[in-house]
Amino acid sequence: MNYITDPKEIEKRSFEIISKNIDEMKFEKRELMIVKRVIHATADFDFAHIIKISDGAIDAGLKALKEGCTIVTDTKMAEAGINKKALKSIGASVKCYIDMPQVEELSKTYAITRSMASMVIASKDGRNKIFAIGNAPTALFKLCELVNSGEVMPYLIIGVPVGFVGAEEAKEEVKKLGVPYIITEGRKGGSTIAAAIVNALLYMMGD
Numbered sequence: 286m287n288y289i290t291d292p293k294e295i296e297k298r299s300f301e302i303i304s305k306n307i308d309e310m311k312f313e314k315r316e317l318m319i320v321k322r323v324i325h326a327t328a329d330f331d332f333a334h335i336i337k338i339s340d341g342a343i344d345a346g347l348k349a350l351k352e353g354c355t356i357v358t359d360t361k362m363a364e365a366g367i368n369k370k371a372l373k374s375i376g377a378s379v380k381c382y383i384d385m386p387q388v389e390e391l392s393k394t395y396a397i398t399r400s401m402a403s404m405v406i407a408s409k410d411g412r413n414k415i416f417a418i419g420n421a422p423t424a425l426f427k428l429c430e431l432v433n434s435g436e437v438m439p440y441l442i443i444g445v446p447v448g449f450v451g452a453e454e455a456k457e458e459v460k461k462l463g464v465p466y467i468i469t470e471g472r473k474g475g476s477t478i479a480a481a482i483v484n485a486l487l488y489m490m491g492d
Contacts, residue, residue, distance in 0.1 A: 296325075299325055300321060300325065303321050303324050303325060303330075304321070306330055307320070307321075307324070307330060307333040308333070311333075315343050315489060316338055316343070318485050318488065318489060319336065319338065319343075319467065319481075319482055319485040319486075320332065320333055320336055321485075322481045322482070322484060322485040322488075323336060323478050323481045323482060323485075325481070326477050326478065326480075326481040327475075327477065327478065327481075329473070331473060332469065332473070332478070335469045335470045335471055335473060336467070336468075336469055337466075337467070337468050337469070337470055338466075338467050339460075339465050339466045339467070340465075341465050342441055342465035342466055342467050343467075343486070343489070344465075345440045345441045345465040346415060346440065346441040346465070346467075346486045347486060347489060347490065348440060349377075349414035349415050349440035349441060350375055350377050350415075350486060350487065350490055351375065351490070352414070353375065353376035353377050353378075354377055354412060354413070354414035354415055354440070355377070355378045355379065355380050355410070355412045355413050355414070355415075356372075356377065356378070356379040356380070356413075356414075356415040356416075356417055356483060357379075357380055357381070357382070357403075357404075357407045357413045357415070357416045357417065358379060358380070358381045358417050358418075358419070358476070358479065358480075359381070359383065359400050359403065359404075359417075359418045359419065359420050359421050359424040359425075359446075359476075359479075360381060360383065360419060360420045360421075360476045361381050361383065361384070362419075362420070362476040362477075362480075363381070363417055363419045363420070363476035363477075363479045363480045363483075364379050364380070364381040365480075366476065366477060366479075366480030366481070366484075367379045367417075367480050367483050367484060367487075368484050368487055371484070371487040371488070371490070372487065374490075375487075375490055379483075380407075380413070381403070382403035382406050382407050383399055383400065383403050385403070385406065387406055388402045388403045388406055389402075391405060391406065397423075397427075398421065398423045398424075400420070400421035400423050400424035400427075401421075401423045401424060401426075401427040403424065404416075404424050404427040404428045404431060405427065405431065407437075408428075408431045408436050408437035413437075413439070414439055414440040414441070415439060415440060415441045415442075415443065415483070416428055416439050416441075416442050416443065417443040417445075417479040417480070417482070417483055418442070418443065418444050418445065418446055418479065419443075419445050419446060419447070419474060419475050419476035419477070419478055419479030419480070420446055420447065420475065420476050420479075421446055422446045422448055422450065422451030422452045422454070422455040423451065423455075424446070425442075425444050425446050425455035425456070425458070425459065426451065426454075426455050426458065428442065429455070429458045429459060429461075429462060432462050432464060433462070438464070439464055440465065441464070441465050441466070441467070442459055442462070442464050442465070442466045442467075442468075443466070443467050443468075443479055443482050443483065444456050444459040444466060444467075444468040444469075445467075445468060445469045445474035445475065445478045445479050445482070446474050446475075447472065447473060447474040447475040447478075448472060448474075449472060452471075452472050452474060453470070453471050453472055456468045456469065456470060456471075467482055
């Protein structure tokens with residue numbers, strides 16, 4: 286059996302296929318980079334229709350990265366999927382709080398999910414300027430509450446939790462905040478999507 290073994294050729298061919306199956310004219314150049322990166326990570330062309338990028342969101346994300354911000358994720362999986370070499374090259378970092386002892390303590394004390402508690406703890410560090418939520422709708426709901434109460438003001442929210450309970454509604458709440466956002470409308474999303482969006486922003490830094 287003949288098949289492609291060169292990773293660079295596989296990626297090249299993959300993006301060629303993606304380009305042939307979406308209407309590239311619907312997106313400006315940087316938006317297209319994000320959309321293609323997500324489709325590449327998922328093999329799901331629906332994301333060309335459900336990714337929504339607010340005005341100024343890409344610029345806000347790049348500004349945060351240029352300032353050497355910390356990106357907060359709600360899962361270790363999203364944290365692991367973000368390109369560490371690219372982060373290091375610009376002096377930025379990524380952090381997931383989910384396993385921290387104070388997060389577990391807070392979740393038990395107030396009977397909330399650890400994902401929610403992780404957002405509370407993360408909101409106390411001013412270096413956390415990008416929040417990338419790919420798994421837990423409760424984390425995104427809590428982040429919205431923290432923004433509304435003035436406890437945190439991110440440069441950018443990447444809100445792409447997946448699921449049947451609360452995912453769609455949490456993303457709609459993000460739209461009301463007045464904070465730059467990149468979301469996926471509806472139920473689809475996931476940690477892989479959150480990481481892909483962050484990576485797309487990181488790759489823009491090299492252009």
